[in-house]
Amino acid sequence: MVVIETPIAHTIRLNGKEYDYFAGNNYLGLANHPELKKAAVSAVETYGINVSASRETTGTASVHLALEKAIAEFKDKEAAVVFASGYLSNTILAEALQDRYDSVFMDEMSHPSIRNSIRGTAIPVHLYRHKDIDDLHALVRRHAGKNPLFMTDGIFPLTGDIAPLQDIAQLAEQVNALVIVDDAHATGVIGDNARGTPDYFGLHNHPRVFQTETMSKALGVYGGFIASLESDILDVRRKSSAYIGSTALPPSLSAAALAAFTLLRREPVLRTRLSENTRLLREGILSLGYETSTDPTPIIPVFLAVRNEAVALSVYFQEHAVIAPYIHYPVETGKFIVRLTVSAAHTAEQIERVLTLLKRWRNEREKT
Ligand SMILES: Cc1ncc(COP(=O)(O)O)c(C=O)c1O
Known part of the structure; x- marks a missing residue:
């Protein structure tokens, strides 16, 4: 469990360290407005x-x-x-x-x-x-x-x-x-x-x-x-x-x-930014060959075949200063999910970092 010590925003701090926060449902970035x-x-x-x-x-x-x-x-x-x-x-x-x-x-x-x-x-x-x-x-x-x-x-x-x-x-x-x-x-x-x-x-x-x-x-x-x-x-x-x-x-x-x-x-710009960030992250994930859903929503899961892989990806993200949780929830989906959620407050650089990590994670796993 992640224990939050700062307001929820596109970044959070845990134990004194800064993380890119791709979790929760603060889609328009208003929770700390x-x-x-x-x-x-x-x-x-x-x-x-x-x-x-x-x-x-x-x-x-x-x-x-x-x-x-x-x-x-x-x-x-x-x-x-x-x-x-x-x-x-x-x-x-x-x-x-x-x-x-x-x-x-x-x-x-x-x-x-x-x-x-x-x-x-x-x-x-x-x-x-x-x-x-x-x-x-x-x-x-x-x-x-x-x-x-x-x-x-x-x-x-x-x-x-x-x-x-x-x-x-x-x-x-x-x-x-x-x-x-x-x-x-x-x-x-x-x-x-x-x-x-x-x-x-x-x-x-x-x-x-x-x-x-x-x-x-x-x-x-x-x-x-x-x-x-x-x-x-x-x-x-x-x-x-x-x-x-x-x-x-x-x-x-x-x-x-x-x-x-x-x-x-x-401020309609909030929604414009959210749509743009949604598009950037989803298209990036798809172009890396990961399985995700394709509807234009800010919930962008990475579907993995086995539970251990999903847990490992979430841990890898956290080791590299990104919070993207492995989700277990009382709804049966038949999939193992690392759920990324995007908000209007994320920057293009943050999204790029996530995509780079996804690419590196797969490369590193293929080598082992
Ligand atoms: C689909 C859906 N309905 C209802 C709720 C409950 O809303 P709240 O958390 O605001 O009580 C949630 C999540 O929290 C949800 O995902």
Whole structure:
């Protein structure tokens, strides 16, 4: 485990030594941004650390409402609701929509927060093969009730590939299904307006597609949100016990998130830099002959055939002052992964160093 002693940025310091940091999910480099920090500190002065209550009792501060308004505007939706955990956003939305589906179909590589969102209910859950729309269709024919619900990650966090949302939405229309896409890694990253996977596929405001989102990754902050129709957000506030029964997102984080949404709009260059760095690193890795995913996302895994190789590569990186972890995670991919993640803050020199190390590592292994 890497124990961080400095803010997360394109470099970090561990035990007094500087490392290039190609890990985590700070895609736009906002996690240590001065404007976010200033907003958070100022909100601590105004509100203290914590509202110590549920949003629905006495835990709503004016900054929560300002953030929800800003999110609804950014997402071009009627309304939004924020809460303290991105992980809980799937449970919260599944609870809010509980009267609208009677069977659930999930990608087999879905994030644990999707898998856990339906647990403890009597609703049957079926897993379809990763991104396999034919398998989803076949399962639906065999098992669906009247109102199926499809659930998938937008960008898959281990492999960096994008769900085939266009096909999924089309099938949803045919079989009267709803779709929840977990856009934890896609919000602020893909789509013409950085609104995530539906935006990327031209499905923005598709009536059957819902998103669950987090502010802990591209936005650099913390906490979950859902943006949708006013009536859907009312359903969250009335029906979700996970939402009603948990303490509100701290005001300082809400204020930092508000600043992050402002920055995202004001500085499109952040996204341009992220796309350019993504392209540089992915194309470089592919041209070295390594296996990686090809979708344009900042999660750029190196797939290796055996576990020892993946561990050895990650160790080699660290010995050469780069953090790029070997990932073991509660999602079965059938691959051994060293996961590099790139951010808008990386320099071209840093990316070049990583590519040089990848080349040297393979050469050195071939010699032994
Ligand atoms: C796909 C996905 N959904 C949800 C989450 C949970 O979000 P958070 O960490 O902000 O709670 C994560 C990762 O952390 C994730 O990768």
